[in-house]
Amino acid sequence: MTAAIDPKRIRERVGLSQAEFAARYRLSRDTVRGWEAGRALSGSARIL
Structure with missing residues (x-):
């Protein structure tokens, strides 16, 4: 069983806007x- 990934929650927990998050992780x-x-989440999303 795999855990669900919630990218928005991850981003908000680190206190970044979408633009800041994208820039930090080169997305x-x-x-x-x-x-x-x-x-669909790519492989790079799964490592976050």
């Missing part, structure tokens, strides 16, 4: 927005 803001909208 596009659209990628972060997609994760938070429930679109």
Whole structure:
């Protein structure tokens, strides 16, 4: 059984905006927005 990943919760816990989170982890803001909208998480999301 795998635990559900909640990217928005992770981002909010570290106190970053979507833009700040994307910049820190070298992602596009659209990628972060997609994760938070429930679109498929890539391998990079799983390591967070």
